[in-house]
Amino acid sequence: MSNSSARRTALPRRRDEAKALFRNAILDAAEHVFAKQGFHGARIQDIADHARIAVGTVYNHFEQKEDVLHALLEVRLEQMIGSLQPHPTDPEPFDQKLRCCVVRTLQFVDEHRDFHQVALDCGLFAKGTASASSILKEKAVEHFEKLRATTFALVNEGITCGALRQMDPVPLARMLGGLIRASSIGMVMEQSHPNLEAEASLLVDLYLNGAGRAAQPERPRDETILENDDAS
Amino acid sequence: MSNSSARRTALPRRRDEAKALFRNAILDAAEHVFAKQGFHGARIQDIADHARIAVGTVYNHFEQKEDVLHALLEVRLEQMIGSLQPHPTDPEPFDQKLRCCVVRTLQFVDEHRDFHQVALDCGLFAKGTASASSILKEKAVEHFEKLRATTFALVNEGITCGALRQMDPVPLARMLGGLIRASSIGMVMEQSHPNLEAEASLLVDLYLNGAGRAAQPERPRDETILENDDAS
Amino acid sequence: MSNSSARRTALPRRRDEAKALFRNAILDAAEHVFAKQGFHGARIQDIADHARIAVGTVYNHFEQKEDVLHALLEVRLEQMIGSLQPHPTDPEPFDQKLRCCVVRTLQFVDEHRDFHQVALDCGLFAKGTASASSILKEKAVEHFEKLRATTFALVNEGITCGALRQMDPVPLARMLGGLIRASSIGMVMEQSHPNLEAEASLLVDLYLNGAGRAAQPERPRDETILENDDAS
Amino acid sequence: MSNSSARRTALPRRRDEAKALFRNAILDAAEHVFAKQGFHGARIQDIADHARIAVGTVYNHFEQKEDVLHALLEVRLEQMIGSLQPHPTDPEPFDQKLRCCVVRTLQFVDEHRDFHQVALDCGLFAKGTASASSILKEKAVEHFEKLRATTFALVNEGITCGALRQMDPVPLARMLGGLIRASSIGMVMEQSHPNLEAEASLLVDLYLNGAGRAAQPERPRDETILENDDAS
DNA sequence: CATGAATGAGCTTTCATTCAT
DNA sequence: AATGAATGAAAGCTCATTCAT
Numbered sequence: 001m002s003n004s005s006a007r008r009t010a011l012p013r014r015r016d017e018a019k020a021l022f023r024n025a026i027l028d029a030a031e032h033v034f035a036k037q038g039f040h041g042a043r044i045q046d047i048a049d050h051a052r053i054a055v056g057t058v059y060n061h062f063e064q065k066e067d068v069l070h071a072l073l074e075v076r077l078e079q080m081i082g083s084l085q086p087h088p089t090d091p092e093p094f095d096q097k098l099r100c101c102v103v104r105t106l107q108f109v110d111e112h113r114d115f116h117q118v119a120l121d122c123g124l125f126a127k128g129t130a131s132a133s134s135i136l137k138e139k140a141v142e143h144f145e146k147l148r149a150t151t152f153a154l155v156n157e158g159i160t161c162g163a164l165r166q167m168d169p170v171p172l173a174r175m176l177g178g179l180i181r182a183s184s185i186g187m188v189m190e191q192s193h194p195n196l197e198a199e200a201s202l203l204v205d206l207y208l209n210g211a212g213r214a215a216q217p218e219r220p221r222d223e224t225i226l227e228n229d230d231a232s
Numbered sequence: 233m234s235n236s237s238a239r240r241t242a243l244p245r246r247r248d249e250a251k252a253l254f255r256n257a258i259l260d261a262a263e264h265v266f267a268k269q270g271f272h273g274a275r276i277q278d279i280a281d282h283a284r285i286a287v288g289t290v291y292n293h294f295e296q297k298e299d300v301l302h303a304l305l306e307v308r309l310e311q312m313i314g315s316l317q318p319h320p321t322d323p324e325p326f327d328q329k330l331r332c333c334v335v336r337t338l339q340f341v342d343e344h345r346d347f348h349q350v351a352l353d354c355g356l357f358a359k360g361t362a363s364a365s366s367i368l369k370e371k372a373v374e375h376f377e378k379l380r381a382t383t384f385a386l387v388n389e390g391i392t393c394g395a396l397r398q399m400d401p402v403p404l405a406r407m408l409g410g411l412i413r414a415s416s417i418g419m420v421m422e423q424s425h426p427n428l429e430a431e432a433s434l435l436v437d438l439y440l441n442g443a444g445r446a447a448q449p450e451r452p453r454d455e456t457i458l459e460n461d462d463a464s
Numbered sequence: 465m466s467n468s469s470a471r472r473t474a475l476p477r478r479r480d481e482a483k484a485l486f487r488n489a490i491l492d493a494a495e496h497v498f499a500k501q502g503f504h505g506a507r508i509q510d511i512a513d514h515a516r517i518a519v520g521t522v523y524n525h526f527e528q529k530e531d532v533l534h535a536l537l538e539v540r541l542e543q544m545i546g547s548l549q550p551h552p553t554d555p556e557p558f559d560q561k562l563r564c565c566v567v568r569t570l571q572f573v574d575e576h577r578d579f580h581q582v583a584l585d586c587g588l589f590a591k592g593t594a595s596a597s598s599i600l601k602e603k604a605v606e607h608f609e610k611l612r613a614t615t616f617a618l619v620n621e622g623i624t625c626g627a628l629r630q631m632d633p634v635p636l637a638r639m640l641g642g643l644i645r646a647s648s649i650g651m652v653m654e655q656s657h658p659n660l661e662a663e664a665s666l667l668v669d670l671y672l673n674g675a676g677r678a679a680q681p682e683r684p685r686d687e688t689i690l691e692n693d694d695a696s
Numbered sequence: 697m698s699n700s701s702a703r704r705t706a707l708p709r710r711r712d713e714a715k716a717l718f719r720n721a722i723l724d725a726a727e728h729v730f731a732k733q734g735f736h737g738a739r740i741q742d743i744a745d746h747a748r749i750a751v752g753t754v755y756n757h758f759e760q761k762e763d764v765l766h767a768l769l770e771v772r773l774e775q776m777i778g779s780l781q782p783h784p785t786d787p788e789p790f791d792q793k794l795r796c797c798v799v800r801t802l803q804f805v806d807e808h809r810d811f812h813q814v815a816l817d818c819g820l821f822a823k824g825t826a827s828a829s830s831i832l833k834e835k836a837v838e839h840f841e842k843l844r845a846t847t848f849a850l851v852n853e854g855i856t857c858g859a860l861r862q863m864d865p866v867p868l869a870r871m872l873g874g875l876i877r878a879s880s881i882g883m884v885m886e887q888s889h890p891n892l893e894a895e896a897s898l899l900v901d902l903y904l905n906g907a908g909r910a911a912q913p914e915r916p917r918d919e920t921i922l923e924n925d926d927a928s
Numbered sequence: 929c930a931t932g933a934a935t936g937a938g939c940t941t942t943c944a945t946t947c948a949t
Numbered sequence: 950a951a952t953g954a955a956t957g958a959a960a961g962c963t964c965a966t967t968c969a970t
Contacts, residue, residue, distance in 0.1 A: 014949075015954080022954085038366065040272045043939065054956040059941065095444075121366075126352045126417050133270030133353050144421075164443050171434055172443050178414025182406045185358050189376075202403055210442030211396050211404050212327075250929090275964060286931040288968085297965065482950090502829030504736045507943060518952040520947085529944065559908075585829050590816045590881050598734065598817075608885075628907050635895075639902055642878025646870045649822050653840075666867055674906030675860050675868050676791075710970075711933080718933085739960060750935040755962065 023061050025051040027075065030068045035114035038121050039069055039135050070139055073124060076115040077143055081150050083108040086157070094163035095208055101154060102180065103200040109184045110196060116188050125181055151177050163208075179203050255293050257283040259307065262300045267346035270353050271301060271367050302371055305356060308347045309375055313382045315340040318389070326395035327440055333386060334412065335432040341416045342428060348420050357413055383409050395440075411435050487525050489515040491539065494532045499578035502585050503533060503599050534603055537588060540579040541607055545614050547572040550621070558627035559672055565618060566644065567664040573648045574660060580652050589645055615641050627672075643667050719757050721747040723771065726764045731810035734817050735765055735831050766835055769820060772811040773839055777846050779804040782853070790859035791904055797850060798876065799896040805880045806892060812884050821877055847873050859904075875899050 029050035033042045044065055048055045062068045083104040090100040109116050119125060123134050124143055134140050151173040158164035164172060183203055187194065261282035265274045276297060280287045294300045315336040322332040341348050351357060355366050356375055366372050383405040390396035396404060415435055419426065493514035497506045508529060512519045526532045547568040554564040573580050583589060587598050588607055598604050615637040622628035628636060647667055651658065725747035729738045740761055744751045758764045779800040786796040805812050815821060819830050820839055830836050847869040854860035860868060879899055883890065 015952095018954080044941085045939085048957095055941090055958095056943080056956055057954080060954060060956095065940070120355055120358045123352060126358070126421075133266070133268060133273060133349060135270075158443075162445055165445055171431075171438070174414045174418055175411055175435075175438055175443065178410040179407055181413070182410025186406055189358075199403075203407075206403070206407050206442065208442045208444035210438065210440045210444075211390075211407065212440035212442075213394055213397055247929095254930090276966085277964080280932095287933095287966090288931055289929080291966070292929065479950090486951095498829070500829060502831075505829060508945085509943080512953095519945090519954095520952055521950080523945070524950060581829065584819055584822045587816055590822070590885075622907075626909055629909055635898055635902070636907055638878045638882055639875055639899075639907065642874040643871055645877070646874025650870055653822075663867075667871075670867070670871055670906065672906045672908035674902065674904045674908075675854075675871065676904035676906075677858055677861055711931095714933080740962080741960080744936095751961090752936060752963080753934055756933060756935095761961070 019061075022051075022053065022057060023071075025053065026058055026061055026068065027072050030072050031076075031114045031118060034069065034072070034121070035117035039118070066135060069118075069122065069135065072115070073119060073122070073136070073139075073143060076112060076119075077124070077146065079112075080105065080108050080115075081146060084147075084150050084154070086154065094158050094161050095204060098154065098158065098207075099200055099204045102203055103196060105180060106183060106187070106196045106200055109187060110193065113188050116184055120185070120188070125177075148173065148177070176207060179207055251293075254283075254285065254289060255303075257285065258290055258293055258300065259304050262304055263308075263346045263350060266301065266304070266353070267349040271350070298367060301350075301354065301367060304347070305351060305354070305368070305371075305375060308344060308351075309356070309378065311344075312337065312340050313378060316379075316382050316386070318386065326390050326393050327436060330386070330390065330395075330439075331432055331436045334435055335428060337412060338415060338419070338428045338432055341419060342425065345420050348416055352417070352420070357409075380405065380409070408439060411439055483525075486515075486517065486521065487535075489517065490522055490525055490532065491536050494536055495540075495578045495582060498533065498536070498585070499581040503582070530599060533582075533586065533599060536579070537583060537586070537600070537603075537607060540576060540583075541588070541610065543576075544569065544572050545610060548611075548614050548618070550618065558622050558625050559668060562618070562622065562627075562671075563664055563668045566667055567660060569644060570647060570651070570660045570664055573651060574657065577652050580648060584649070584652070589641075612637065612641065640671060643671055715757075718747075718749065718753060719767075721749065722754055722757055722764065723768050726768050727772075727810045727814060730765065730768070730817070731813035735814070762831060765814075765818065765831060768811070769815060769818070769832070769835075769839060772808060772815075773820070773842065775808075776801065776804050777842060780843075780846050780850070782850065790854050790857050791900060794850070794854065794859075794903075795896055795900045798899055799892060801876060802879060802883070802892045802896055805883060806889065809884050812880060816881070816884070821873075844869065844873070872903060875903055 026047065029047045030042070033046045033050055036042075037046065044055055044058055047068070048058050051058075058068070062071065084101055086097055086101055087104075090097045122136055123140065124136065125147070136143065152169060155164060155169045155173045155176060159166060159169055159172070180203070183199055187199075258279065261279045262274070265278045265282055268274075269278065276287055276290055279300070280290055283290075290300070294303065316333055318329050318333055319336075322329045354368055355372065356368065357379070368375065384401060387396060387401045387405045387408060391398060391401055391404070412435070415431055418424075490511065493511045494506070497510045497514055500506075501510065508519055508522055511532070512522055515522075522532070526535065548565055550561055550565055551568075554561045586600055587604065588600065589611070600607065616633060619628060619633045619637045619640060623630060623633055623636070644667070647663055650656075722743065725743045726738070729742045729746055732738075733742065740751055740754055743764070744754050747754075754764065758767065780797055782793055782797055783800075786793045818832055819836065820832065821843070832839065848865060851860060851865045851869045851872060855862060855865055855868070876899070879895055883895075
């Protein structure tokens with residue numbers, strides 16, 4: 001009796017494990033193949049080959065090719081949002097906290113270049129509504145919105161605590177997003193592995209203080225600046 | 233004889249006009265169709281239909297589908313770069329000049345949303361080297377580089393004239409690009425027609441002075457700000 | 465020992481029961497699904513779902529999809545032939561006996577519309593030899609032949625007893641088959657539930673007396689009919 | 697001028713000819729392949745091969761595989777209906793006229809065995825409404841109805857002119873259809889080329905006078921009958 | 929040079945069948 | 950023996966490109 005009941009739960013348990021195993025294998029393979037060949041250039045066969053399974057198996061786990069992409073982006077995006085959100089262990093002053101978030105996010109991008117490649121290819125960070133042309137269609141808006149909301153919350157916190165300007169948070173959030181995207185693209189494009197801490201510091205510094213000459217709080221290199229001033 | 237020689241020069245002229253006429257019609261149609269359906273979703277047939285010509289005619293002007301895209305992007309990108317570059321008539325103080333450039337660029341984006349849609353779809357502003365997956369392949373780098381060079385020159389001028397921080401111009405240029413891209417995406421995505429002047433002013437202000445509370449030159453509200461002012 | 469030997473015989477019996485249970489469940493499900501979706505439109509999965517068993521179980525009872533169809537048709541066809549054959553209890557005069565056979569057959573069709581749908585779909589009553597295109601291939605001839613033989617025997621009896629014309633029984637049998645098929649198709653197609661007795665009477669009357677005006681036994685209208693009446 | 701206008705009409709004319717040429721080649725090939733392999737067993741590739749054209753060309757003329765079938769059946773059915781309908785040159789007495797119609801129809805079947813094979817395979821003469829399972833879906837009803845209407849008109853004429861019983865024409869038409877179908881199936885199945893005239897005469901005779909012994913108006917073969925009577 | 933039908937490689941998806949549990 | 954996921958061959962359909970007119 002315990003035997004039979006054990007079977008009833010043991011078998012499904014094994015099956016579920018196996019199922020998850022296959023599903024993840026497919027997603028990993030897809031991430032790699034999509035990044036290398038782009039969504040359109042990737043054939044289901046390629047993904048299956050990479051995952052060392054049969055084509056049909058892919059279709060046992062996902063209804064269509066697009067769904068593989070959606071599932072992939074969903075999982076990773078959730079992780080990325082987790083990186084961007086403030087953690088309880090982050091230091092309190094807002095600029096420090098923001099720096100931590102940015103460091104984590106750039107780390108995530110650095111560690112998931114394939115995902116980023118794919119996300120860019122699909123316009124995950126760019127197209128949203130105008131998505132008749134997007135592979136992601138309606139889902140793109142959803143995904144994009146999630147990310148935007150996270151940035152928005154972060155910026156709002158900054159405004160509330162007085163660390164950011166008292167102004168419409170929408171452009172502030174858009175700007176922060178633009179900077180992070182710029183850094184991410186730089187990393188993925190140039191295939192460089194920069195000092196992430198430094199990159200994040202620079203980004204946050206520029207975001208908070210601007211690129212203008214007046215903004216340089218630390219070590220003003222007087223002579224150079226003066227010379228330049230004269231020259232101008 | 234003079235007749236025949238006249239023909240020899242007159243005819244080619246007409247032909248060239250006609251040729252250009254077709255070529256432009258194709259590019260215009262392609263811009264629209266690519267924007268609506270994406271590069272992969274657009275069939276040559278669709279483009280031909282839109283240009284009210286035959287499919288074969290497209291192939292009389294372009295070797296392959298990709299070439300239509302390249303030609304399209306090349307033309308528009310040249311225009312866009314023209315917008316981003318300082319004009320002789322732009323006012324001198326760097327911040328004013330920068331503002332003019334940004335206004336022109338945003339205007340260009342606003343007037344060429346279809347192009348922007350396409351450019352985003354193809355990763356023109358995003359993928360560059362990592363372009364096995366890109367439709368643009370090698371050309372993407374070329375295109376991207378041109379744009380980057382323009383931004384770079386602008387930023388360098390800013391540094392030289394002392395309006396921008398004395399620092400590595402690469403991240404500065406990347407940042408400026410990120411901000412402009414963020415604004416552009418916002419416009420295309422939300423299909424809004426914002427006050428471009430205001431948007432540009434905001435962008436330049438944020439770029440030069442940052443989003444930090446200290447950066448607010450106008451309306452100081454309390455001591456903290458004053459303290460910060462002192463510190464700077 | 466007697467225990468064990470009892471087992472040896474008792475167990476197989478249960479097993480056989482269970483086996484038959486599954487087999488019949490599969491055939492019933494198949495009948496329904498084939499009728500609704502056609503042989504090609506029916507997936508093994510659909511049949512299994514309908515029988516509330518697993519796909520694999522179907523393959524424990526039948527080698528391949530076609531075999532399910534064959535088994536189904538075989539069983540039902542045997543029943544149908546049983547309906548068409550004269551029963552010992554049928555009344556003697558040939559026309560009465562024929563009427564009984566036809567009534568039974570139409571009843572069978574009425575009660576097994578799904579089977580009929582399937583049989584028609586597979587060309588059971590129609591294609592026979594020319595069966596490269598048939599799903600039933602060689603078996604079709606076999607099946608068709610059985611049915612034809614039964615009709616043939618019936619017609620032969622009619623000829624022998626003098627109720628039917630003294631002529632080549634082959635076209636006579638073919639004709640009877642054609643009439644029954646016509647009625648059957650009418651029933652299945654129009655999804656009507658006609659008065660089977662009346663339908664059978666009409667069929668037999670037309671078969672025996674023809675559709676010609678002279679053939680009307682009731683309400684004689686003029687001499688011609690009377691003459692014929694006399695002749696009979 | 698006349699040249700250019702000639703071109704405008706000459707080119708399309710040629711094209712239309714070519715178009716019809718291809719279309720017919722496809723339909724002929726399809727008829728053959730469908731008959732040999734059945735609709736489901738026939739691949740578009742097979743049809744294209746048989747027509748010595750490319751797969752894509754089939755799709756330039758028909759939207760889907762099914763449409764090829766529909767077009768094929770439509771054309772042939774129209775012809776078949778033409779055969780079944782009375783011609784102006786047919787002799788007047790109804791039985792003679794009917795015989796002419798049946799002869800023509802059997803001739804048509806004889807000459808278009810492939811079509812008949814296909815029609816049977818698709819349930820053109822059998823399934824109609826119950827067509828969830830049919831390849832023809834809704835169109836089947838339409839086709840079937842056309843044929844039925846023709847038979848119906850023929851029977852109605854017979855009733856009106858007094859050659860057929862004064863009764864509900866529906867079963868009369870159904871019966872006539874059943875007989876013709878039976879003969880057709882016999883021909884296609886047995887691949888025999890019978891004397892069509894004789895077959896038609898037999899069919900009409902049986903239809904009008906029935907199979908009953910009393911129905912034999914001509915040449916009673918007395919001895920045989922008596923012998924058989926004795927034997928029974 | 930415009931035209932538009934022909935071409936056929938290529939890809940997604942389906943589903944009968946197998947097999948490990 | 951039941952189960953249901955894995956398998957992979959097979960087929961319909963698309964569409965970039967070619968080419969005869």
